[in-house]
Amino acid sequence: MTTGQPAVKIAADALVEVRFTVNGSPVTVTVPTRMHLADALRNSLGLTGTHLGCEHGVCGMCTVLVDGDAARSCLILAVQAEGTEVVTVEGLGTPDEQHPLQRAFSHHHALQCGFCTPGFLLSSYDLLARGGVDPDTLPAELSGVLCRCTGYRGILAAVADVARAYPDGVPAPGNCTARTIVGRGGTGGGSVAGTGSSAPSPEIDAEAARVPEAIQRPTGTPTVTVAVARELSSPVQDVWAVLNDVERLARCLPGAVLTATLGADTYRGRVAVGLGPIRLAFDGLARVTVRDVADHRLELLARGADTGGNRTTAEIVLRADPIAAGGTRLHADARVFLSGRIAQFGRALAGDVSQRLFEQFAEAVDETARSGSTPPPTAGASPLAIGAGVARAAFRRRLATLRHAVRTRFRL
Amino acid sequence: MKPVAFAYVRPTTLDDAIDELAAAAGSGKILAGGQSLLPVLAMRLSRPGTLVDINAVAGLDGIDRAQETLRIGATVTQRQAERDRVAAAVPLLGLALPFVGHRELRSRGTVCGSLAHADPGAELPAVASCLGATLEIAGPTGRRSVPAADFFAGAMTTTVGPDEIVVAVNFPVAAAGEGFGFAEIARRHGDFALAGVVSRVRSAQGQVLDATITGFGVSDRPVTRDVTGLVASAAEKTDSEAALRAGTDDLAREVVNTVGDGHGSRAYRRRLFAVLAARELARALRRSRAGQS
Ligand SMILES: Cc1cc2nc3c(=O)[nH]c(=O)nc-3n(C[C@H](O)[C@H](O)[C@H](O)COP(=O)(O)OP(=O)(O)OC[C@H]3O[C@@H](n4cnc5c(N)ncnc54)[C@H](O)[C@@H]3O)c2cc1C
Ligand code: FES
Ligand code: FES
Numbered sequence: 214m215t216t217g218q219p220a221v222k223i224a225a226d227a228l229v230e231v232r233f234t235v236n237g238s239p240v241t242v243t244v245p246t247r248m249h250l251a252d253a254l255r256n257s258l259g260l261t262g263t264h265l266g267c268e269h270g271v272c273g274m275c276t277v278l279v280d281g282d283a284a285r286s287c288l289i290l291a292v293q294a295e296g297t298e299v300v301t302v303e304g305l306g307t308p309d310e311q312h313p314l315q316r317a318f319s320h321h322h323a324l325q326c327g328f329c330t331p332g333f334l335l336s337s338y339d340l341l342a343r344g345g346v347d348p349d350t351l352p353a354e355l356s357g358v359l360c361r362c363t364g365y366r367g368i369l370a371a372v373a374d375v376a377r378a379y380p381d382g383v384p385a386p387g388n389c390t391a392r393t394i395v396g397r398g399g400t401g402g403g404s405v406a407g408t409g410s411s412a413p414s415p416e417i418d419a420e421a422a423r424v425p426e427a428i429q430r431p432t433g434t435p436t437v438t439v440a441v442a443r444e445l446s447s448p449v450q451d452v453w454a455v456l457n458d459v460e461r462l463a464r465c466l467p468g469a470v471l472t473a474t475l476g477a478d479t480y481r482g483r484v485a486v487g488l489g490p491i492r493l494a495f496d497g498l499a500r501v502t503v504r505d506v507a508d509h510r511l512e513l514l515a516r517g518a519d520t521g522g523n524r525t526t527a528e529i530v531l532r533a534d535p536i537a538a539g540g541t542r543l544h545a546d547a548r549v550f551l552s553g554r555i556a557q558f559g560r561a562l563a564g565d566v567s568q569r570l571f572e573q574f575a576e577a578v579d580e581t582a583r584s585g586s587t588p589p590p591t592a593g594a595s596p597l598a599i600g601a602g603v604a605r606a607a608f609r610r611r612l613a614t615l616r617h618a619v620r621t622r623f624r625l
Numbered sequence: 626m627k628p629v630a631f632a633y634v635r636p637t638t639l640d641d642a643i644d645e646l647a648a649a650a651g652s653g654k655i656l657a658g659g660q661s662l663l664p665v666l667a668m669r670l671s672r673p674g675t676l677v678d679i680n681a682v683a684g685l686d687g688i689d690r691a692q693e694t695l696r697i698g699a700t701v702t703q704r705q706a707e708r709d710r711v712a713a714a715v716p717l718l719g720l721a722l723p724f725v726g727h728r729e730l731r732s733r734g735t736v737c738g739s740l741a742h743a744d745p746g747a748e749l750p751a752v753a754s755c756l757g758a759t760l761e762i763a764g765p766t767g768r769r770s771v772p773a774a775d776f777f778a779g780a781m782t783t784t785v786g787p788d789e790i791v792v793a794v795n796f797p798v799a800a801a802g803e804g805f806g807f808a809e810i811a812r813r814h815g816d817f818a819l820a821g822v823v824s825r826v827r828s829a830q831g832q833v834l835d836a837t838i839t840g841f842g843v844s845d846r847p848v849t850r851d852v853t854g855l856v857a858s859a860a861e862k863t864d865s866e867a868a869l870r871a872g873t874d875d876l877a878r879e880v881v882n883t884v885g886d887g888h889g890s891r892a893y894r895r896r897l898f899a900v901l902a903a904r905e906l907a908r909a910l911r912r913s914r915a916g917q918s
Pocket of ligand 1: 269270271654655656657658659660661662663664699724725726727730733734735736737738739741742744746747748749785789790791792815816817818
């Protein structure tokens with residue numbers, strides 16, 4: 214098929230800007246000519262659901278959909294993706310609303326280590342997309358992806374189930390709405406059209422390029438949803454007074470520093486997060502979108518990026534309700550969107566960090582409301598402390614999972 | 626594994642593509658589906674200076690039927706050919722394509738790229754050879770037409786020059802009374818064949834007019850033989866497959882000259898060829914007589 218792509222000539226040592234669509238979001242990556250699509254997805258866009266096994270077309274781990282058809286992303290140059298629509302496993306379903314194939318794989322124990330699963334999901338999606346599949350042909354049709362764990366029976370059973378349930382074709386990928394944020398900045402990085410900034414060229418000052426220019430309401434499924442409710446001893450007017458004063462509010466947020474007030478209820482600032490060996494400092498913008506005095510409700514949009522290509526956007530709702538005995542219940546609800554390498558830590562760890570951050574924030578708000586004073590900029594727990602707490606919680610959870618896995622594996 | 630750095634050019638006209646190959650002065654490589662080329666680059670078995678991506682070249686993406694010929698352009702993927710109703714006019718393509726690698730490879734790999742790559746174990750060169758397809762080749766000095774018999778020159782070697790491009794392949798469409806067969810034995814579905822056969826028999830009023838067999842994976846290129854006499858005499862027997870089998874043993878000794886490898890010795894591949902050839906000639910004969918192609 215003539216691709217309709219524009220003519221280009223790129224020298225061996227040059228970088229090329231490539232624009233295409235991934236899971237419904239337009240993206241731009243800046244890559245060397247020899248980089249394959251899988252590396253662009255993983256390294257430039259942080260979409261590490263696409264796995265790499267052999268990198269020469271044999272194992273099928275890297276299978277994605279390109280313009281609707283399953284293809285090996287290790288056998289497509291990133292530069293060849295110009296203008297195409299790519300769907301990766303991240304686009305297939307959401308954690309809360311999985312694609313029927315994902316549910317069937319789970320139901321039939323069609324995975325053990327899970328390394329082959331993204332490849333199998335997209336290969337089988339491609340097979341079943343148009344319906345009319347003869348179940349007897351499944352072993353041959355699914356031979357393009359290898360699995361070293363399961364012995365294939367669970368996989369075949371899962372795909373056969375879905376084939377039966379959807380004889381006229383399986384539902385389309387469920388997580389392909391245009392998203393506000395994907396990608397990493399800097400050389401070899403990616404960005405999303407519609408955010409107003411294209412991929413920064415290597416010459417552009419990294420600092421200037423990474424601080425977001427504008428904030429948009431994020432769409433799609435958040436990486437983490439936080440809902441914290443805390444009972445505070447201070448009366449609701451005092452708590453609201455803190456919430457309503459961005460300067461004091463910012464100081465209650467652990468690791469946060471307000472650096473500029475830009476007008477139109479928009480602020481520039483920096484939030485430091487520490488997690489074990491990880492140190493992240495996000496520079497970004499926050500805008501107050503709702504100040505509901507009667508309801509004691511404050512809504513904010515925040516967006517930040519760090520030098521390592523990590524990005525976050527959050528929608529935050531803070532509400533103070535009066536409770537008996539003159540106290541206040543402070544609700545903090547947040548939808549947090551992460552991309553870049555931090556997204557790899559998975560929902561659990563990111564969720565822990567956010568949850569802990571808001572809990573400490575609530576305590577600091579209470580303290581500030583009680584004392585009536587403005588806390589010093591370093592108030593609240595140090596980022597390190599958050600990290601240690603979360604890491605401990607995560608370690609305990611991992612240990613529990615491991616124990617459980619060992620027990621089930623060996624029937625202890 | 627990562628390829629060494631290369632320049633990448635994506636022309637949009639055939640003339641520009643030919644110019645780019647000429648400019649690369651022997652260090653250029655055409656990138657079609659990339660399903661054979663990219664693994665070779667990844668393993669650093671090849672270090673071309675420039676890749677000339679032909680996928681955006683206008684006019685190479687057609688599947689066209691003109692009278693008794695089906696013309697498939699250079700950028701038509703194997704999967705497009707598999708799905709296309711026009712391509713059904715060449716039933717052997719429908720029989721062979723599902724065995725070319727896997728679905729995920731066929732969605733990028735091209736029909737012409739497979740012919741140009743000329744792997745001895747590949748299916749499509751054997752189909753082209755059995756049917757007497759013709760390749761259209763364009764280069765700095767103009768166009769030429771080459772029959773499949775003169776195109777394959779050895780393992781992964783063809784008579785296409787380094788500054789030439791295969792722009793299309795022309796397959797003859799199935800004639801009335803023509804029947805076909807295809808079979809291969811591979812270690813796994815989607816692998817290159819240890820041995821395979823493509824068969825064609827044409828008959829009218831029960832008389833065998835001509836018959837051809839092509840073996841692949843048995844030599845350094847597809848091997849095609851006229852077996853009209855053998856099939857005509859077997860057609861008179863009640864068990865024509867058994868009758869054919871006697872003849873295909875002799876044929877196997879002549880055409881199977883691969884030295885073999887750890888996956889199958891020469892003797893084993895001879896046996897595969899002999900059995901498959903008899904079976905698929907018998908099938909082609911049945912189909913030809915039943916008017917089923
Ligand atoms: C795991 C795996 C299994 C496979 N199994 C099989 C199999 O069972 N059977 C099979 O037949 N193939 C198989 N293949 C190969 C696959 O079918 C390729 O698609 C095919 O061999 C080459 O087609 P392509 O379009 O991808 O060509 P490319 O990889 O782009 O090119 C291959 C070679 O041909 C040249 N070339 C391509 N197009 C042209 C042209 N128009 N003019 C001149 N030169 C050209 C290129 O320069 C290059 O040297 C397999 C590949 C893999 C990775
Ligand atoms: S990593 Fe692409 S096929 Fe193995
Ligand atoms: S589940 Fe481990 S490789 Fe398939």
